[in-house]
Amino acid sequence: MPAQTNLMPVLTAAQVNVLMETVYPQLNEQFKYFEAIDVFRGGCTVRLNAADRHLRPGGTVSGPSLFTLADIGGYVCVLSHAGPDALSVTTNLNINFMRKAEAGPIDGHCRILKLGKSLMVFDIDIVAGPEGHTIAHATGTYSIPPKRNGDVVK
Amino acid sequence: MPAQTNLMPVLTAAQVNVLMETVYPQLNEQFKYFEAIDVFRGGCTVRLNAADRHLRPGGTVSGPSLFTLADIGGYVCVLSHAGPDALSVTTNLNINFMRKAEAGPIDGHCRILKLGKSLMVFDIDIVAGPEGHTIAHATGTYSIPPKRNGDVVK
Amino acid sequence: MPAQTNLMPVLTAAQVNVLMETVYPQLNEQFKYFEAIDVFRGGCTVRLNAADRHLRPGGTVSGPSLFTLADIGGYVCVLSHAGPDALSVTTNLNINFMRKAEAGPIDGHCRILKLGKSLMVFDIDIVAGPEGHTIAHATGTYSIPPKRNGDVVK
Amino acid sequence: MPAQTNLMPVLTAAQVNVLMETVYPQLNEQFKYFEAIDVFRGGCTVRLNAADRHLRPGGTVSGPSLFTLADIGGYVCVLSHAGPDALSVTTNLNINFMRKAEAGPIDGHCRILKLGKSLMVFDIDIVAGPEGHTIAHATGTYSIPPKRNGDVVK
Numbered sequence: 001m002p003a004q005t006n007l008m009p010v011l012t013a014a015q016v017n018v019l020m021e022t023v024y025p026q027l028n029e030q031f032k033y034f035e036a037i038d039v040f041r042g043g044c045t046v047r048l049n050a051a052d053r054h055l056r057p058g059g060t061v062s063g064p065s066l067f068t069l070a071d072i073g074g075y076v077c078v079l080s081h082a083g084p085d086a087l088s089v090t091t092n093l094n095i096n097f098m099r100k101a102e103a104g105p106i107d108g109h110c111r112i113l114k115l116g117k118s119l120m121v122f123d124i125d126i127v128a129g130p131e132g133h134t135i136a137h138a139t140g141t142y143s144i145p146p147k148r149n150g151d152v153v154k
Numbered sequence: 155m156p157a158q159t160n161l162m163p164v165l166t167a168a169q170v171n172v173l174m175e176t177v178y179p180q181l182n183e184q185f186k187y188f189e190a191i192d193v194f195r196g197g198c199t200v201r202l203n204a205a206d207r208h209l210r211p212g213g214t215v216s217g218p219s220l221f222t223l224a225d226i227g228g229y230v231c232v233l234s235h236a237g238p239d240a241l242s243v244t245t246n247l248n249i250n251f252m253r254k255a256e257a258g259p260i261d262g263h264c265r266i267l268k269l270g271k272s273l274m275v276f277d278i279d280i281v282a283g284p285e286g287h288t289i290a291h292a293t294g295t296y297s298i299p300p301k302r303n304g305d306v307v308k
Numbered sequence: 309m310p311a312q313t314n315l316m317p318v319l320t321a322a323q324v325n326v327l328m329e330t331v332y333p334q335l336n337e338q339f340k341y342f343e344a345i346d347v348f349r350g351g352c353t354v355r356l357n358a359a360d361r362h363l364r365p366g367g368t369v370s371g372p373s374l375f376t377l378a379d380i381g382g383y384v385c386v387l388s389h390a391g392p393d394a395l396s397v398t399t400n401l402n403i404n405f406m407r408k409a410e411a412g413p414i415d416g417h418c419r420i421l422k423l424g425k426s427l428m429v430f431d432i433d434i435v436a437g438p439e440g441h442t443i444a445h446a447t448g449t450y451s452i453p454p455k456r457n458g459d460v461v462k
Numbered sequence: 463m464p465a466q467t468n469l470m471p472v473l474t475a476a477q478v479n480v481l482m483e484t485v486y487p488q489l490n491e492q493f494k495y496f497e498a499i500d501v502f503r504g505g506c507t508v509r510l511n512a513a514d515r516h517l518r519p520g521g522t523v524s525g526p527s528l529f530t531l532a533d534i535g536g537y538v539c540v541l542s543h544a545g546p547d548a549l550s551v552t553t554n555l556n557i558n559f560m561r562k563a564e565a566g567p568i569d570g571h572c573r574i575l576k577l578g579k580s581l582m583v584f585d586i587d588i589v590a591g592p593e594g595h596t597i598a599h600a601t602g603t604y605s606i607p608p609k610r611n612g613d614v615v616k
Contacts, residue, residue, distance in 0.1 A: 331519045332518060332519050334514070334515050334516070334517055334518065334524065360488070361488050362488070363488055364486060364488065364551075365485040365486050365548035365549060366548070366549050366551070370488065371529075371533050371551075371552045371555065372526055372529055372530040372533055375525075375526055375529045375530075375533075375555070376526040376529075379525050379526055379529075394519035394520070395519060395520050397518075397520070397525075397559065398525045398559055399558065399559055399560075400556070400557070400558050400559070401525065401529070401556070401557055402554070402555070402556040402557075403554070403555055403556075404553065404554050405551065405552055405553055405554070406553075
């Protein structure tokens with residue numbers, strides 16, 4: 001797919017991390033398990049620093065942990081490209097789990113497929129391991145609330 | 155859909171809870187946030203006792219928490235109906251979020267749509283609140299590993 | 309899930325069939341392959357009269373034919389419950405294929421999971437054969453255009 | 463995502479088109495509406511030559527037509543990379559519709575996300591129009607039957 005380079009972010013990865021830390025303290029506690037690594041035109045990169053708490057039977061990273069990474073990938077896309085309204089919510093997310101991953105850094109490469117006024121559609125390739133295998137792939141939709149005053153909404 | 159009453163569980167809800175506590179300590183810590191409430195022919199009921207840690211911006215139960223409930227619903231279905239092999243894994247899960255929910259008990263009503271030798275397909279209606287509104291719905295597939303000795307596999 | 313009996317249809321199955329014949333002639337040609345069988349509070353039943361043209365390699369009803377039935381099920385839900393605006397469109401549809409089906413009548417039982425102002429979420433159990441096995445299950449979302457004058461919009 | 467260039471096709475686009483014409487005559491009738499355009503390592507390109515019969519109310523290409531293109535994209539991936547077993551079947555397909563498309567050529571760019579012994583996961587970007595906008599995106603899974611004699615199976 002041609003990259004949607006006409007889309008322009010309004011926040012950096014660092015700004016999104018600060019925003020999420022403020023409005024969504026439940027996401028991470030003392031340690032930054034989930035974080036935005038990069039924000040670019042039409043997408044972003046997010047990371048899960050998978051620890052023991054993210055594992056499931058078999059010693060591999062759990063489905064809910066990878067779902068959370070996918071969901072945060074969409075959240076970073078919408079916050080960075082539609083503006084810092086924390087109340088954007090996921091309406092649909094479909095995820096395929098394809099390979100197992102061990103504890104360690106797991107990266108999610110997100111593309112915005114459509115950015116409308118009230119909906120954003122995105123997908124994410126989740127890769128891990130020394131060879132960068134794709135371990136999961138997800139597609140999702142965020143609902144963007146109507147604009148108010150352009151202020152940060154928590 | 156006609157209930158699949160030909161399917162017969164081999165474990166009770168209490169047995170599944172003990173099994174999950176043993177093989178999947180990361181799911182709950184000191185408190186039983188996620189638990190099986192009932193297992194019946196062709197399905198089960200699971201519950202999330204949603205606390206502050208499960209909330210997202212806006213004070214509503216987060217998408218990852220509801221995804222976890224859906225995923226656990228499928229896990230309880232597969233453990234109770236295909237036998238206690240902890241290594242069954244989700245291959246696909248699609249979830250729609252429809253209404254907001256506050257902290258408190260959230261129930262997931264699961265149906266097995268197909269139980270094959272290597273795959274199980276299920277869906278789950280997630281309901282909450284005094285009026286029992288549907289707040290989310292998910293459909294998913296679990297991959298069941300080839301049978302070994304009939305022993306519990308962790 | 310508790311039936312959404314608070315939802316009230318504004319069109320009957322016969323009225324929806326006439327509407328679809330008028331605005332969507334490509335759906336059926338000389339014969340009524342896809343049709344609404346029933347409309348009730350919070351849902352509907354649709355039917356595919358599967359003929360040779362709907363089969364795929366192996367002699368079973370094809371995925372696209374079952375997808376079309378699921379999509380029409382949602383269309384009948386939205387036309388009958390949100391009013392006869394032909395321009396409502398699918399934004400997402402997820403379908404699981406579980407068993408094979410031969411040519412003959414195939415019924416789709418649809419539930420409206422949420423009917424909002426701009427979006428409707430539904431699911432459908434697709435059953436076939438003498439024993440009424442579930443052969444496929446789908447979940448989807450329709451986008452409902454803003455109301456104009458209450459006229460039929462083609 | 464890194465391209466899966468380790469995957470090697472065993473059939474060309476022309477060979478797949480001949481195979482589909484033989485085993486799946488219902489797909490196209492007198493005219494080649496759906497066709498493989500290219501097969502390459504780890505993926506393929508398929509095309510829908512959308513005519514009036516593929517339109518829905520509003521004069522845009524219908525959801526079922528785009529679903530069929532996505533489904534055929536996966537079928538071409540599995541036939542070309544896992545071998546010419548016509549009995550591979552879709553088990554799950556999730557599609558998001560993002561923009562409208564008019565009659566004319568519509569291209570689907572497919573990637574194989576995982577090629578296992580019994581399952582193949584793929585996704586497809588569907589693009590159309592002079593500016594090549596993404597109009598839909600889908601992710602799906604094909605079930606690959608156990609190998610028999612390596613012969614073509616119809």
